Amino acid sequence: MRQITEPLSVIDVDVTTKGELPGAADYARRKIGELGRFTHRPVLHARVRLTKHDDPAVERPVVAQANLDVNGRPVRAQVEGVNAREAIDHLAARLRIQLARIAEHWKARRGKVPVESLHEWRHESEVSRRASFFPRPPDERRIMRRKSFTTAPCTVDEAAFEMEMLDYGFHLFTEKGTGFAAVLYRGGPTGYRLALVAPAPVDQLSPFERAVTITPQPVPCLTQEQAVERLGLLGLPFLFYIDAAEGRASVLYHRYDGHYGLITPSSG
Secondary structure (H helix, E strand, O other), X not given: OOOOOOOOOOOOOEEEEEOOOOOHHHHHHHHHHHXXXXXXXXXXXXXXXXXXXXXXXXXXXXXXXXXXXXXXXXXXXXXXXXXXXXXXXXXXXXXXXXXXXXXXXXXXXXXXXXXXXXXXXXXXXXXOOOOOOOOOOHHHOOEXXXXXXXXXXXXXXXXXXXXXXXOOOEEEEEEOOOOOEEEEEEOOOOOEEEEEOOOOOHHHOOOOOOOXXXXXXXXXXXXXXXXXXXXXXXXXXXXXXXXXXXXXXXXXXEOOOOOEXXXXXXXX
């Protein structure tokens, strides 16, 4: 099969909007569509969602989210802005960085050589502050999304690459060496932290190159109600815990709309 070596044409982008955002859809189609110049793999589908919060207390009320299917590889980004144009510009800039990373990754896999830029996180690479959640009153928050999926065993490096491509603040996966459920997230002196459902010596983990701070404490065992309460009291973006009723790892997190989401590994 002939490999594509030249930049591709303009991407066809499906845009949806929520709230008063005149002209934003057309601008997003053009701005995100132009990213076809920076990818060397076909973008099979591209979707952008723009949401404007009406609450005047929200400093950056426009949330821009994008999901791309780059030749089977999902690429996701989410940013916020004071207006639609700013949010879309930030979104395009972040996607461009991710498309460059994925191109380097494919090139490295073909040549079987390491790519140093994929094993570090530079804070200055952030094109804007990471999107915060809508300040919904605690008594109005509900678990609006529950997701269970099979976590294929992978290394810390593979989990970090996946997290960056999906623009997540954390990534739940099965650590390949120990077989333990684990969460990788940004933080600590190295830029990344790793929490395992049960602490394990680093030499038991599958080899990895990325600089990571490993959390020595075990995750708490909580009921769902206790997890919701702790997440709110500590002001955390997410909480990794063991569900007391089901005995399995879970991650409770704040959604952009101020409600909660819950992720658990599939038992199958």
